[in-house]
Amino acid sequence: MEQSRILIKASGLTKDYRLADKESGLRGAVKHLFAPKYKSRLAVDQIDLEIAEGEAVAYIGANGAGKSTTIKMLVGIIKPTAGSVEVCGLTPNKSRVQNAGNIGVMFGQKTQLWWDIPVKETFSLLRDIYEIPEGRYQKQLAFLTELLDMSSFMGQPARQLSLGQRVRADLAAAFLHDPKVLFLDEPTIGLDIMGKKAVRTFLREINQSLHKTILLTSHDLEDIHEVCEKVVIIDQGKIIYHGSIREMLSTYSTKKIMNVELEEKKRLVFEELRQKSEAIFSVSRRTDERVQVEYAPERLNTVQLLSLISEYGDVGEVSILDEGIEDIVEKLYRGKLGTGETS
Numbered sequence: 001m002e003q004s005r006i007l008i009k010a011s012g013l014t015k016d017y018r019l020a021d022k023e024s025g026l027r028g029a030v031k032h033l034f035a036p037k038y039k040s041r042l043a044v045d046q047i048d049l050e051i052a053e054g055e056a057v058a059y060i061g062a063n064g065a066g067k068s069t070t071i072k073m074l075v076g077i078i079k080p081t082a083g084s085v086e087v088c089g090l091t092p093n094k095s096r097v098q099n100a101g102n103i104g105v106m107f108g109q110k111t112q113l114w115w116d117i118p119v120k121e122t123f124s125l126l127r128d129i130y131e132i133p134e135g136r137y138q139k140q141l142a143f144l145t146e147l148l149d150m151s152s153f154m155g156q157p158a159r160q161l162s163l164g165q166r167v168r169a170d171l172a173a174a175f176l177h178d179p180k181v182l183f184l185d186e187p188t189i190g191l192d193i194m195g196k197k198a199v200r201t202f203l204r205e206i207n208q209s210l211h212k213t214i215l216l217t218s219h220d221l222e223d224i225h226e227v228c229e230k231v232v233i234i235d236q237g238k239i240i241y242h243g244s245i246r247e248m249l250s251t252y253s254t255k256k257i258m259n260v261e262l263e264e265k266k267r268l269v270f271e272e273l274r275q276k277s278e279a280i281f282s283v284s285r286r287t288d289e290r291v292q293v294e295y296a297p298e299r300l301n302t303v304q305l306l307s308l309i310s311e312y313g314d315v316g317e318v319s320i321l322d323e324g325i326e327d328i329v330e331k332l333y334r335g336k337l338g339t340g341e342t343s
Helices: 024-035 068-074 096-102 119-131 135-146 163-175 193-208 222-228 245-253 264-276 302-310 325-333
Strands: 006-020 038-052 058-059 084-086 102-109 182-186 213-219 230-235 237-242 254-262 281-286 288-295 318-322
Touching: 006 068, 006 213, 038 068, 038 213, 038 237, 058 068, 058 222, 068 084, 068 213, 084 281, 096 102, 102 264, 102 288, 119 135, 119 163, 119 288, 135 193, 135 213, 163 193, 182 193, 193 213, 193 222, 213 222, 213 254, 222 325, 230 318, 230 325, 237 245, 254 302
Parallel strands: 058 213, 058 230, 102 182, 182 213
Antiparallel strands: 006 038, 006 084, 230 237, 254 288, 254 318, 281 288
């Protein structure tokens, strides 16, 4: 099988910000004017990163971890302090015009639409900026209008759009010139359920059907579930995990979750069963009809747990889930799990 070519490559990528170190107030400002002092803040610390053509990769971390700084270096907005970066064979900050033709970029709530003109006119201007041939432009516009369901608001100025409509139009603007790589920084922030669904459907379609490369940052881990197969986790400027989501779940999951349907008489004695378990499982949620049980498979396997529960009668409907990505990512942030890299 032919190996996909690497479209994004960073080696030792570092960004160190130089910040003024001064006392507060007028006295501090005057003192700094005549005897300036500076301190540095390391935002991105020697990261190595490779993303192949057609991959959809989540780039996640806590606030201030270095996500947005990394994206800005990859798209050429800021220059690295050290290390190297290539996107589609170009150095982004040195070849900004050529690089812009290869990438599409969307930064959360920051729109690239012209505020007071109809959306379709914004697209016409972008056609001229990117020098898209008319035939290809019309074909791409029709594709995006249908996929993102934009026909109802194409004639409206951006200031009249709802947030969900504006995000869809911004996605179309980022993808209008058919870029090879799409960089998305918090694309679903503030959206309702339907808005998020529209964004995720679009991203899955262009990744799976058109083999477009996506690098996505998001605090909404459902975005990651729905769109990405790989994840890169950054913490304090350093990558602490880079690999497939499936393998991360398999490697670092320490518990399973069982949802059990119980009869009334069994619900009444379930607390007794929990006490007899010697803390090898716990009741994490209880409703009128179901009980959710968390347990560690290495201490108590699924068959053993069901056997314990069935001592109180027949068990109803049962479903078993692995520990969620949210829990594992949180443990990685807090250093409660070993870290590693896998491909």
